[in-house]
Amino acid sequence: MTTSERQKPVFRFAPSPNGPLHLGHALSALLNQDMAQAQHGRLLLRIEDIDLTRCTPEFEAVILRDLDWLGIGWESPVRRQSEHFPEYQAALHALIERGLVYPAFLTRGEVKARVAAYETTGELWPRDPDGTPHYPAIDRERPEHEWREILASGKKHAWRLDMRKTLDLIGELLFWTETGDTRSGEIAAEPEVWGDVILSRSDAPSSYHLSVVVDDALQGVTHVVRGLDLFHATSVHRLLQVLLGLPQPIYHHHRLVLDADGRKLSKSEGDSGLGELRAQGLSGADVRRLVGL
Numbered sequence: 001m002t003t004s005e006r007q008k009p010v011f012r013f014a015p016s017p018n019g020p021l022h023l024g025h026a027l028s029a030l031l032n033q034d035m036a037q038a039q040h041g042r043l044l045l046r047i048e049d050i051d052l053t054r055c056t057p058e059f060e061a062v063i064l065r066d067l068d069w070l071g072i073g074w075e076s077p078v079r080r081q082s083e084h085f086p087e088y089q090a091a092l093h094a095l096i097e098r099g100l101v102y103p104a105f106l107t108r109g110e111v112k113a114r115v116a117a118y119e120t121t122g123e124l125w126p127r128d129p130d131g132t133p134h135y136p137a138i139d140r141e142r143p144e145h146e147w148r149e150i151l152a153s154g155k156k157h158a159w160r161l162d163m164r165k166t167l168d169l170i171g172e173l174l175f176w177t178e179t180g181d182t183r184s185g186e187i188a189a190e191p192e193v194w195g196d197v198i199l200s201r202s203d204a205p206s207s208y209h210l211s212v213v214v215d216d217a218l219q220g221v222t223h224v225v226r227g228l229d230l231f232h233a234t235s236v237h238r239l240l241q242v243l244l245g246l247p248q249p250i251y252h253h254h255r256l257v258l259d260a261d262g263r264k265l266s267k268s269e270g271d272s273g274l275g276e277l278r279a280q281g282l283s284g285a286d287v288r289r290l291v292g293l
């Protein structure tokens with residue numbers, strides 16, 4: 001890569017191949033391309049396939065075909081997250097060494113049962129902005145020699161960030177630069193509204209939050225353009241960037257494409273699926289109009 005290439009803004013579109021793309025993804029991909037072109041930047045494609053149970057090569061192939069039909073062009077090689085687990089593990093280990101992460105042994109069902117039992121008292125259990133209950137304190141409070149013993153016994157576990165300890169360590173407000181549709185300017189991050197976020201799963205050696213910040217840094221991404229549904233996640237991403245000493249991109253969270261009932265589109269919705277629109281004979285230009293570009 002030449003020096004002038006290296007200085008260009010870098011955008012990325014980062015779909016998960018756990019289903020076919022819909023109009024919301026089309027808006028995201030088209031905006032990334034338009035903004036990259038307007039700023040004489042580069043556009044990368046990243047396949048976020050760490051969830052090995054739900055992501056498939058077949059969905060990936062369909063995504064590539066639909067993006068091509070939409071008229072999106074991206075640089076090769078495509079980065080596929082499932083090929084980079086050791087990089088995410090290295091970041092995780094750095095945080096384990098600093099005592100900011102602990103192994104979490106409760107299954108999803110066990111967490112659910114604890115939350116349900118607590119809520120019979122009429123009190124609400126705290127939840128993340130995406131509605132997931134905060135992880136109970138039990139494992140966070142466990143002394144290290146104890147969790148090391150449990151780990152040695154081979155028990156399945158995830159790794160979670162000790163949010164309170166981390167925020168005490170950072171000890172300052174964090175901000176990110178936002179150029180998005182509903183809010184713009186310097187946005188104060190609020191990682192405290194999240195519980196102890198998951199950084200590595202029992203069934204995948206990373207998590208969305210960890211791999212996205214590691215990859216954005218490794219790929220030199222300067223502009224993250226994505227849907228408003230990920231606005232709150234940016235608080236966690238800023239925190240991880242500071243902890244791992246990674247640069248911060250500029251963020252642009254765009255409006256979501258909603259269905260006729262005003263709900264966010266899901267991957268199972270046939271009629272807004274790009275494959276379906278393509279089969280109906282629509283063109284990439286028609287999709288542009290459908291998403292209001």
Ligand code: GLU
Nearest residue numbers: 014015016048212226230
């Ligand atoms: N892989 C995520 C998704 O498909 C997008 C992640 C991001 O843009 O940060 O929703």
